[in-house]
Amino acid sequence: MMRYILVGIAAFIVLGAGLMTFEWYRGTNEAEAFGTPFELVDHTGQPITEAAFQDNPSALFFGFTHCPDVCPTTLFELDGWLEQLGQEGEELQAFFVSVDPERDTPEVMETYLGNFSDRITGITGEPEEIAAMAKGFHVYARKVELEDGDYTMDHTASVMLLDRNGGFFGTISYQENPEIAVEKLRRLVREG
Secondary structure: OHHHHHHHHHHHHHHHHHHHHHHHHHHHOOOOOOOOOOEEEEOOOOEEEHHHHOOOOEEEEEEOOOOOOHHHHHHHHHHHHHHHHHHHHOOOEEEEEEOOOOOOOHHHHHHHHOOOOOOEEEEEOOHHHHHHHHHHOOOOEEEEEOOOOOEEEEEOOOEEEEOOOOOEEEEEOOOOOHHHHHHHHHHHHHHO
């Protein structure tokens, strides 16, 4: 019995910290616009714009297909959360935006996302357009050269939650407690 009480208290504390983070982020960005217009392509090569984030709540993750751990882990978890929501989350959209469009062509992204979910839409395009989109969504992304001549990408590792108007609703942190992540998505579907 005491164990359940402690788990409940811990969950309450984590949810409280998440709410405080959300309120702080929202408060620091009230004067700033969130998001930006864009004209890119999805993983099937079809045009996609910011209109894709309208009318339905959305989960948005910026990453890249050559990522060794953060991106595949996050996409795997996101697919699991969507499955866990079942019918309750049918209207929830999920997007994976490449921060490495030089390598992440629509064909590469389609193959990559096929390993995770048919519910996640990939977004890629011209590097300067992707950089402008990342900036508009307050996402950090930077190319890091490696000693062997290759490169990797440093980037924000949180999943952004967008309401039905494409506005900021909250975040799911990398490796967040799965129960809390699913509850955040439920709240997004109900209130966003």
